[in-house]
Amino acid sequence: MTSAKSFFNWIKEAERGHLTAFLSWSAFCIYCIIKITVLSVDTEYTFFGIGSTELLYICTGLGVALGFTEFFYLLQPKKLALYYSLPVTKTCIFWTRYLHGLFHFLLPLSLSMAILSIYQSSVDLTFYPYILSYTSKSILVYAGVFLLLYHVVICSVVLCGGLIPAALLSTGFLCYFHLLINHVFLPLSQNCFQTYYKSPLLESLYACLVPFEFCRTLCGTFLFDKTLVLTYTPAGSLLLTAAIWILLLFCLFALGQKKRKPEMAGKIFAFTLAERTTEILLTFLAGLLCTSFLFHITNVTQTNLGLAVLFSFICIAIVSFLLHLLLEALVQDSHRILLRRKMQPFLTGAAAVCTSCAFLAGASAYDSYFPQSEQVDSLSISIAGLDMDEDMYSEIMYGNSYATDKQLDLYRFSGEAKALGMSWLQSLIESKEASSRQPAYEEASYTTATVCYHLKNKKEHYRVYALSKEMFSSFSSVYETNEYKAIAYPVSNPDYLGDTSKDLFTWSDGITDIPLSLSSDDKKSLLDACSADVLQMKMESLSEDLPTGILTIESQKSGTATEILVYPFFTQTNALLQSIGIDTAKSIADYPIISIEIFTHYSVPNGYNGGVIRNVYETPEEIEAWKNRLVPEEFDVQPLLYPLSENPKVKIENKETNSYAEVKCRLKEYHKVN
Structure with missing residues (x-):
């Protein structure tokens, strides 16, 4: 009692503190x-x-x-x-x-x-x-x-x-696992594993810890x-x-x-156990942080495994010992000696060395990982520069993982494309292992392929592989499957859009939008022709021609718009469009161009302004020299297969309204101009 x-009396006493x-x-x-x-x-x-x-x-x-x-x-x-x-x-x-x-x-x-x-x-x-x-x-x-x-x-x-x-211990509680995961495990994974893209395990640990x-x-x-x-x-x-x-x-x-x-x-x-635990955790973290940083700036793990182990051992030993001495000097009393607990820094350093060596030792198994086909439920593949515009390609090249993740979510296969994709990846890994044994014959990287193996046990394994031009070309076996085209070109399935009898069809050559007056049967025939052309399309054809226009279908029910790129080799589609009066061969060069403004970018040192040269061409001779290289920006959809350069702005005259329109363009390479 x-x-x-x-x-309860003490609660009343505590109430007096009003802060x-x-x-x-x-x-x-x-x-x-x-x-x-x-x-x-x-x-x-x-x-x-x-x-x-x-x-x-x-x-x-x-x-x-x-x-x-x-x-x-x-x-x-x-x-x-x-x-x-x-x-x-x-x-x-x-x-x-x-x-x-x-x-x-x-x-x-x-x-x-x-x-x-x-x-x-x-x-x-x-x-x-x-x-x-x-x-x-x-x-x-x-x-x-x-x-x-x-x-x-x-x-x-x-x-x-x-x-x-x-206050420092509270900060340690809040930041320790952030430093350990983001600044130790993640850099070690990136430097030790050549095929590392991301780890669902590290992401889960980061989210929970x-x-x-x-x-x-x-x-x-x-x-x-x-x-x-x-x-x-x-x-x-x-x-x-x-x-x-x-x-x-x-x-x-x-x-x-x-x-x-x-x-x-x-x-x-206040407790010896807390003091000792803090020393161990800080020493362990400091040793790994230093090793991770040095691996990152020297790239030593990819040149010599033995040197990397020795380098890791020396670095961790020095850092662990010095940090241990510093912490002991801070917490010791007058009756304690500085070099007490002599085994503690060595044991902690050994644990840090074993951790860094585990990453080095597991690099070969990690990079050569390839699951059995029957273990894989579905397969996601994203090749940088394939079936994406220049902006997305640039984001991937600058390390933006969001664009790659978006592609991986989109291009996920479970049928024919998955089987052929697994065969293609197996040959890719085998060629990597062969070239690693003969570094002098290793081919230069052309692009990268990011892959996610979705296993039947609900686990996911991500890898990124450097592709040579030859290996990229061999991807055509996957690209030309109906499953891949159903994702990249949904129109390959005639029933994808459902009933289009009341939908609005529009043709655009990148400059002018032309509404198409079509009956229900004509619309169905046009979509059937597009589907047939897409199914017959070869990947190598995309490196020879750019789209000549875009067929847009706007749904009258949902209001969504579906765009279909039309290429010169779409023979059936082009024939139907020409039969209703559409000039599918018309390009930007056939329009009355007033001027061409071209921006050339170059690198400058940090802290300096500039990096852009602006040139304006207005004379008939100058316009004639440039106009056949111009391509509307909307047609730059294969930066790897058909690369375009620069970003000119073109002013095109509209004689009916006595005005002009400004069009953003790209430039073809000289050898691509007819």
Whole structure:
């Protein structure tokens, strides 16, 4: 009975510290005012709960701030002695502080979510059906974010004896796995594995072990569509991960506060085990970081495996020993010697060496990985520069993985193209292994092929292979399958568009759009002709000709537009278009050109302006010299098979309206001009 009275009396005592209440209530009051103002203007892209980055920042900030304000007394020897002299147990003081901080977060969070949900439902009728589900889920996920950061800080304060060590340990909790995965494992994979593209395992570890990334995913801040945000429910694996993080940290500081001695306040660490664990983890990370960095700048792993192992061993040994000495010098007392725990840096360094050597030793097996065909459920292939425009090709060349991932999602095969693709990849890997044994005969890289093996056990393995020109040409066996063409050219399936009798057909030569007056039978015949031409098309034909025009079909039901590129070798399609009066051979050179403006780009040193030369050609002789090289930008769809250069702007006269149109173009190479 006495302990119960003391517990509630101590809650009243804790209430006298108003800093926690001020921080929390003022933050949510300001947030409410701002969100109400924004919601009165925009309810389509403004979210007060799930999907709100601002609320995520507030909850993470409050988790850190309230953790320090509530438990700062543990780091002050005088205040700690005063508190422990009172007729209240230290456990009672600790847990009242914990509940005090939690109460002053959950109450203003719940009230602000309720107020904002009521307000949005009054101004946005589409939100009304989600008022309860969206609000409750928002409170749940942001409370989880707060608890995660709150527990991280409490754990750091309990394990340390000073403010600066506690702050540094909190930073370590939040950043350690980010550094380990993004700056150690990822660079080592990229430098040791020549066929590395990405690893679903590393991505999963990063999403679960890096608190900020985990919180961002949990709160759905990566979503922008209103319907997706309002219906978003965190995956069960995310909720389980959040529960494990929160409970693990809870158990750690709950056990720590029982065993923590008051005289440890003011020290760097309150526990010897925490001190030793921190030294081991930091030494391990530092050794691997240094090795990863040196592997990256020297590229040593691709030249000599033995030298790489020796290099890794020396680097880790030096860094581990020096960092161990530094940490020991920081934490030692006067009665301790500097070189205590002599085996610790050697064992930690050995673990780091084994980790880096594991990447080197596994490089051959990783690069030669090829699953059995019966293990593969489907196969995704993306070849840089094939069936994409120049802009996408440039993004891939500059390392933008989004464009490649988009292609991998699109070009996923499970039938004939998968079987031929597996055979093509097997011959590619065998040729790579043969050339690695004879480096002098290795062919120069022409482009790259990124591959994803989707296995039947739901695992995914990504690889990227450098392709010679010969290996790229042999891909035609896959390219010319009906399965590949059904994806690259959906019109190859006549039933793809369904009923087109009421759809609008338009022909464009890159300059002029011409509506086509066609009957239902004519439309069907035209689509059948396109389908037949696509199915007969060979990959090598794409390196000989550019499209002459685009046939656009706009659906009258959905409003979507489907574009079909028409090539000169589409004999049936061109014959039908010519029969209705369309000049399919007409090019930009047949239009009255007023001027041609060409921009030539060149590299300049960093910090200098320039890099562009602008030339304008206006005389008939100059225009005659350039016009047959001009190609509308829309026709630059095969930058690998039919490369084009520069980006001129062409002014074309419209005599009927006495005006001109400006057209963005590309340039053919001289040897391609007829």
